Amino acid sequence: MMNCQHVANVADDFHERRLGWRDRLVVLAHTAMCRGCREFLEQFRLSLIGLRALPAPAPVPAAERLLERFRLELGTPERMTRMPAGGHSQFG
Amino acid sequence: MSRTATESGARDVEVVARLRAGDEAAFRDLVREYGGRLSRLARTFSRNDALIEEAVQETWLAVIRGLAGFEGRAPLQSWMFAILANQTRRLAVRERRQPQACTDAPRFGDPSGEAPAGEDREPAMGRNGMWEMPPTPWGLVDPEAAMLGREVLAVVQTALDGLPESQRQVVLLRDVEGVGANDVCNILGVSDTNLRVLLHRGRARIRRALDEYMREVGPGGRQNRRGSA
Numbered sequence: 001m002m003n004c005q006h007v008a009n010v011a012d013d014f015h016e017r018r019l020g021w022r023d024r025l026v027v028l029a030h031t032a033m034c035r036g037c038r039e040f041l042e043q044f045r046l047s048l049i050g051l052r053a054l055p056a057p058a059p060v061p062a063a064e065r066l067l068e069r070f071r072l073e074l075g076t077p078e079r080m081t082r083m084p085a086g087g088h089s090q091f092g
Numbered sequence: 093m094s095r096t097a098t099e100s101g102a103r104d105v106e107v108v109a110r111l112r113a114g115d116e117a118a119f120r121d122l123v124r125e126y127g128g129r130l131s132r133l134a135r136t137f138s139r140n141d142a143l144i145e146e147a148v149q150e151t152w153l154a155v156i157r158g159l160a161g162f163e164g165r166a167p168l169q170s171w172m173f174a175i176l177a178n179q180t181r182r183l184a185v186r187e188r189r190q191p192q193a194c195t196d197a198p199r200f201g202d203p204s205g206e207a208p209a210g211e212d213r214e215p216a217m218g219r220n221g222m223w224e225m226p227p228t229p230w231g232l233v234d235p236e237a238a239m240l241g242r243e244v245l246a247v248v249q250t251a252l253d254g255l256p257e258s259q260r261q262v263v264l265l266r267d268v269e270g271v272g273a274n275d276v277c278n279i280l281g282v283s284d285t286n287l288r289v290l291l292h293r294g295r296a297r298i299r300r301a302l303d304e305y306m307r308e309v310g311p312g313g314r315q316n317r318r319g320s321a
Contacts, residue, residue: 059128
């Protein structure tokens, strides 16, 4: 028999649908009778929504030094075609 | 983060192809999108701003050098996060400052890795496994919309920032960045069992912070609460 602590412990698996169907049914049966666990699972679900909605950090422009390194390592198609034979070697 | 795995995979293929072809605009876009996110992750390993900056720079250089060998076995972002984690650890070791990554990771005496009984007991839970103080409803009219409010998100962010470092790392990667569980284990070098324990503890703390906020203040005033006309 699943008690409230067990329900709280499987909240992650329940919301990420990693519980087997038997365990899922047991949780659903428990929450049908237990208001505290029903509320806990709902609040857990809402907390996940909040976490997933956190905004990304502000965009960061690429520093010129980094771009220069990118050009040196990967070049550009135009640049590559202009290079003499064997010109790749200087880029490692 | 809301993209499906298939969409992300297709996008990765396109981005990597452009980068390998030397498309500077693609690289600028990548840095714009991930620069801040790499710093945010590095900050979970260290509070040293110079170290964080160096780790991010080293990560970009490693990305540039490693693009040719990127095989797409993991999403591009997981690959970059793994490089970042390694770079940050390496720099921290160099400075004789081990990152605090797993100091509060569960230390299980049992080699099976099972959490000791009672380790994850909710504070409001009684000894007999039943609620002593059951969670009370937050009384939100539109719960999903309420969670997207600025004030509520600020509560979530503050709670996340206040988590112990290993919990912050797993919650940030798994829930905020949307990295797959296996990739999170690989990035942080934790077992699946530890990941699940750390995730649960971190998420439970976020819920408690929200619960406290909902009880004391409420989201965006009273208009979003039931029974408050």
